[in-house]
Amino acid sequence: MKYPISWLKEFVDITIPIQELADKLSLSGLEVEVIDQINPDICNIVVGKIQKIEKHPNADKLNVTWVTDGKDTHQIVCGAKNIFEGAIVPVSLPGAKLPGGLVIKKAKLRDVESCGMICSESELGVKDTSEGIWLLPQDTPIGVDFVDYATLKDTILEIKVLPNRGDCQSIYGLAREISVLLNTPLKQPNTSLTLSDLPLSQKITVETPSTCPLYTARKIQFDTMPATPLWMMRRLNLCGNRSINLMVDITNYVLLELGQPLHTFDAKKLTALTIGNATDSEKIQALDGNTYSLNSSMMVIKDDSGVQAIAGVMGAKPSETTPESTEIVLEAAYFDAVSVRKTTSSLALRTESAIRFEKGVNIEAVETASNRASHLIQQLAGAKVGQLTQVKSETDSRFAKKSIPFSSKAINALLGTTFSEADMFRVLNALEITLDDHNAIIPAHRRHDLQELPCLAEEIARLIGYDQIPSILPPTPLAQTKDSPLSTLQNTLGPIFKTHGFNETINFTMISPSDIQKCNLSTKDLQEISNPMSVEESIMRPSLLPSLLKVASHNLNRQQNSIKIYEIGSQWTGPTQETYLAALTIGQTFDSPYVSHLKTVTQSNFLTLKGIVETTLASSGYQPTFIKSEELYLHPVLQLKISINGAIIGEFGNIHPSIAKRYDITDQAGYISLNLSQLSQQNSAAKRYQELSKFPSTRRDVAILAPLTLGYDAIKTQIDAHLPSQVTHYNLFDLFESEEKLGKDNKSLAISFTYQAVDRNLTDDEVNQAHIQLCQVLSQTLPITIRDH
């Protein structure tokens, strides 16, 4: 909310610099977001009256005017069309400074001397644009300092009022807070009235006392509605409001000043009033020009002809107060915060009035506000003001005195302080919280907010100062739990992928339906956001794949040709959220391999991907096995599922070229997906020391001629089944295909076996015998020829 300092000063003396005041407010819980200096340098503007106008002798579009400020008459050249003899206008005299920095000097305009300038609203910084000169009301006193008179210069505090401080959503409310902070008295608004015998013609019935515990109304009569005075208009403007007509302006003024929303009905257009709930699909033609469809959960004010106001939110056109009105009904009421909030939420109609009701207004100050508005109407329109008629639900708990048990010991215990009881009392007293036998009596304006002892502790702490609370590190016990297996796994696997050259990315977990389609992902049981910011971010991703493809695409479009990225993040299968690691690689392994043989090295080929999967899992103690897989997003052949202890924990392979193409990726792309939530539930192999042999090892190789179609896994299965006990390990060390040397359908594999015993030297005979036996078994069980051993 915006608070003009000049208005605050009506209720509290402010003698300290504004910056200091702002700091005090911020450090006591009312965060000053902006200190807005309005026209800080403006000066030397007076109210003048145009006495005579003559055509400029040398310019068609200019006039020469003679303007009096009550003492002197000034000759001023003016180009505006809306001036007339007798007009009251703001005049800037030589030496005046205008908001844009313009300094007014005596000047000659086409040979005619001009001693000042007649000003428009925009020239005085009051409006952004204006047509013609600012014509002031005829009763504006001539010669007065217009900067003061029209509050052209002011400082405005913009404060973020938090939801618990509804009591500060008004000039008076903030002034009350300032009076506490500065320890100065708070002045009361003038509510003096001369009441007339002017009974309310309308009967009032409240059907919903639980949501409207207090409704007041009074009749006010005047001959004609005068224009809104400049000072009021100006204050409304400074707070961001527009002037409408005097009655509406006064209710808005009191709303800003006291925080109590008011409404005026044209009394002649109104019959008996009922406050109750609307009926479903009942319509209201509201003051903002829109028609709203209501429902039975919304509180309204009706008369015989229909809904005349949405309670606490907005009035209706048919009973609108217009400049022609001469008799009004002034409403001041307490509407329930939750009820008003529900209504504004479902109508998407947030008004200044609703914003105040939903944070809770002061139920004890409703009458004061009505009196304050009536006072202003009486003063400004010479109105007759009738008695207040009120319908009050006496037993409503909101009228009840509220108290909180007070204990200085408990407050110090919560805060960790040693504040004296005297200091606490001083703060509470300043806040109008009184003590009655260990009970703190809460003033009406804070009943919504202060609930329990910690609330009192907060009041005391914020006014004594949070900086007065010591800073103490709590005693530190040992951590109660260790990291979860999942977070341990994340911490292990991330660095391994980084060592392989992959950069970590973090992506939005929300993706678009088109991504689901482009990646051939299942549309079953997707977790959809009902109010996404854009359809691009409307589905909780069922896979990390689209995220990484988009990142790859983004980078490829920026000439980054070597993509190695991974993400550890969530994906959703139905409502189940699981943590995955996904990695994507395109292009060269080395960043800028100027050496020719490194240029072709890439991790995106299938077997290198497999190697990354194997070594990564092995380094975390897992022995993966691989199973044929049929993921639609992967190359139909180049893909495998990864199994640990029989559980599928992921898959990898080359991304299907037609999917890659949808993301403008034309190069081969390798992809690995690991379900870390699953993997973290698998036991990794316990680490046990295997004795190292002191005896030498012997290597024996075997070269196999096999059909191209025979998979390595078939050979491996046979080797494992018949592996001599002396073999410590074996590995494939050569693979070659040559139509010329081996024939079109054949390949050659060379496997090396290491023979070694822990307890003795193996003799050549023993090794040879075992090896020959192995070779024989292999050639018997497999469609192969042993070429050499």
Added chain:
Amino acid sequence: MSSINDQLAQLQTDSLAKIEQVTTLLILEDIKTQILGKTGALTEILKGLKDLPNSEKPIIGQLANTVKTTLTTAIDSKRSYLEEEALASQLAQTTIDITLPGIAITIGKTHPITQTIDHIVSLCKQLGFSVAQGPDIETEYTNFEALNVPKNHPARDMQDTFYMKNGNVLRTHTSPAQIHAMTAQKPPIKIIVPGKVYRCDADVTHSPMFHQIEGLYVDKNVTFAHLKGTLEWLLKELFGKNQKVRFRPSYFPFTEPSTEVDVACFKCNGDGCSLCKKTGWLEILGAGMVNKNVFRHVDYDAEQFTGFAFGLGVDRIAMLKFGISDIRLLYENDIRFLKQF
């Protein structure tokens, strides 16, 4: 006898001089043959041995051995000298341009958000906090009501919420993890929860998805002073020992008293600039003493236990620490950006 004696002495002197002057290994081997070979000078001299009286033979023999050892040693040391010299000159011939760039697989980088989370988590672990997790999709109850934000309460406006089609919400803060933790475990409890959170808001400093770290400490006798001590320590470890920290009263429905914590602006050192919106301070986190109503929702004895909770905005801290001005860069994952951290 003296003649053989002299001959041996002469041989040693001459040979040492020759060895000294040798410049190639080839010549050295020639000289070795000439002196110590089967038909070499030493053998020639020792042929005279047979003419000596038996009594002198051992003495001369011993002398001959000494000469032989001396010369062998000299030749060996000369050889290793020449070998080293040869190797050195060979190595010096190497033509590889050592000013060329190195060749390696560039090690991948950790995302700045993760770096920030890791840093904060490791600091909190030093204070005895353990890491807990919570889901991204929450019920309205855990995200709001259990945290003392009833339906139709204005505090709901503080966070623009994404709703799922089934009525659940994307968590607007990591605070619902407090509810999960306290429902699962009785006090004492001391956890931090890093995670993703979501709000309908997007501009240079707001992203619809961002990161928070929630902290919760509940026990007997936990005070606001402990909250201040903990956060002050944490922020000074994070931003530097001399970092000024201030606590401002604020409002969160789930804490009472509540505070927002500011650190002095890094850019202007508190003088006021565009980064700190001329206030000299940067808002870093929100915190407070756990509201008794939250304890009631999880069935904790609100009279026996107190606690504090805090929520750190990770993205903001990462942006401040690394000087990143646009939050969208964090989620664009431009490799040129990622490689900078």
